[in-house]
Amino acid sequence: MIQLVPGDPVRAALGTNAPPDLVASRRAQLGLDDPLLEQYLRYLGNLFTGDLGESILTQLPVADTIVQRLLGTLSLAVPAFLLTFAIAIPVGVAMAVATRRGRRRRAELSFVGTSIVLSSIPEFVVSVALVAVVAVNLGILPAAGRDGIGSFVLPVLALSIGPAAVMSRIVRVEMLAVLDADYVRTARSKRLSSLRINLRHALPNAVTATLTLSGIMFAAMVAGTVLVENVFAWPGLGSTIVSSIRSRDYPLVQGSVLVYGAIALLANTLVDVAVAALDPRSTIGDS
Template sequence: MIDGVDRPVPPGLLNRLRGAPWVSFALRRSWRFVVSLGLLVTASFLMIHLVPGDPVRGALGMTAPVELVNERREALGLNDPLWEQYGNHLKGLFTGDLGSSIVNDAPVTQVIGDRLPETLKLALLAFVPIVVVAIPVGVLMAALTRGGRRRSGELAFTSTSVLLAAIPEFLFAVGLVYVFAVKLGWFPVARRVDASSYVLPVLALAVGPAAVLARIVRVEMLSVLGDDYIRTARARRLPPWLVYARHALPNALTTTLTLGGMMLTGLIAGTVLVENVFAWPGLGSTIVQSILQKDYPMVQGIVLVYGIAVLLVNLTIDVLLALLDPRSTIRES
C-alpha cells in the first residue's frame, strides 16, 4: 500500500527476493541453526533418561530415605510419562526454567547465571591474545620466510608452534601453576583473587591455539603472496606494509576467520578442564562437580548452554565470512 492505495507487488520482485544470495544464505543458515538447536535440546533431554539407574537415587546416595527419593522424583516430574516430561522441558526452555538441582534443589538457571559470566570471561580473554598475537606473528613469519628464505627461522618457528600446540591444555595449566604460582609465587595458585588470577588460566587456554593459528596464517599468507595481484601491487612500488595490510591480509583472512571461530568454540569447551585445575568458579568446574554428584538436571542445563554457545559462534562466523566473501552466499552449503 502506497499513499493509501493498494498496489500489486511486481511478479518478478518476489522471485528476485527468493533468489537473492543473502536471502537464500539467511534461510539456509537459519534452518541449519533451528535443526541443530532442536537436536541439541532433544539430546540433552534424553541424556538424563538414558543413564542406567535412578538419577535421583544416584545423586542422593544409597542411604537416602525412600520418602525423600520419591518426593524429589515427583518434584522433578520424573514420574510423568516421557512425552509429558519432554513437553514440560520445552515449555521450561521458553520460560527460562531449566529445572532444579537434585542435590541442593537450587534452580539450574540461577546457578548457570552465576557461573556463566566467569566462563565467558576466560574464553573471551583467551581469544583476544590469540588473535592479537597469532595474526601478526603469522604475517611476519610469512614475510621473513617468503621464497625459501631464512630456513633456520622457519624451522624454529614450525618446531616451536608444533610443540606448543601438542601440549594438552590441562597439562600446560598444571605446568604454569607449578612454575609461576608454586615456585616463583608470581600469581595465585587457584581461585579468583584479583586481576592477576586471570593470567595463568588465560595463558593455559591461549598458547596452544595461538601457535596453531600463527602457522595457518603463515601458510595462507605465503599462498596469497604468490598471486598475480600481489606482484602487480609490488610492481606499482607500493610500500611493503601497504601490500601486506591492504592486499594480502584481507584475502588470507577467510580461512583464518573460519579457524578462529572453531578455536573460540574449542576455548569454550576447553574451560572445563582448565577451570578445574585453577578451581575457577565457572561452568566448567560446575559441570564436573555435577557429573561426580550425578546431578543430571544441572549437567543437562550446562550441556545445553555450551551447545547453544557453540551454535551461536558458528552462526556468527558464517555471517562474517559472507561479509568478507559475498561469493560464499551463493555456494552450496
C-alpha cells in the same frame, strides 16, 4: 547419557542418612521414577517454554545458575580468544614474510615443529605446567581462584597457547599464498613500502580462512574451560558441570551441555555472517 552415571542423584543431594521414604518422595516429585523416554519428552516440552528445570542439589533454577557461572567462563574464553589473535596474526605474518620462497628453511622448520608441539598439548597439561612453574616455583601469579587481574593471566594463557599455535600456522600459509598474488606484485611494482604492502594489501585477504575457523576455535575454547577451570579452581560453568556430574545433578548437567552447544552454533553463525560481510564472494547467492 547422564542417566547412565551410577548412583542416585536424590540420595546424593539429601545425604546417605536420609530416610528412604523422604528419598522416594523426592524421586517421585522430580519424576525420576518415570520411564526415561517420558522424562526426555517432558524435558523437551519444558525447553520450549524456557524452563531448564531446577537443580536437584540446590533446588535453584538451572537457568539462574548457568547465567551466573557462564559469565565467569566467558571472562576467560573471550580474553583468550582475543589473545590468540594478538599472538597468531603477527607471528604468522612475520614467518610468512621471513620464509617466503624457501628462505630461512631452518626458521620455518623450527616454527612448524614448535607450533605442532604446542598445539598438541592438552589444555589441562599446559595449566598444570603453568601452575607448577609460574605460581609454585616462581610465585609470581596466583595458582587458583579469582582474585584480581593477576588471577586471569595463567588460565587465559592455558586456553590461548594451543589455539595461537594452530592459528599462526594457518595465517602463515594463507599469507604465503597472498604474497604471490598478482595484485601484490602490482603493489610492489608501484614501489610501495613492504609494511604497507603486507598490512594493507596482503593481510586483509589472508585472514579470511582464519576468520572462518575462528568460530570453531572459540567454541573449542569455551569447551576447554571445563578442564582449565577445574585446574585453577575458577568459578565458571566448566567447574559447575564437573561438580554437577559428580553429584548426578541431571538438570544442571543437561542445561550446561545445552548452553555449550548453543554457544558453538552461535559463534559459527556470527563468523559466517562476518565473513560474508568482509568477502561478498563467500555468500550463497554469489556462489
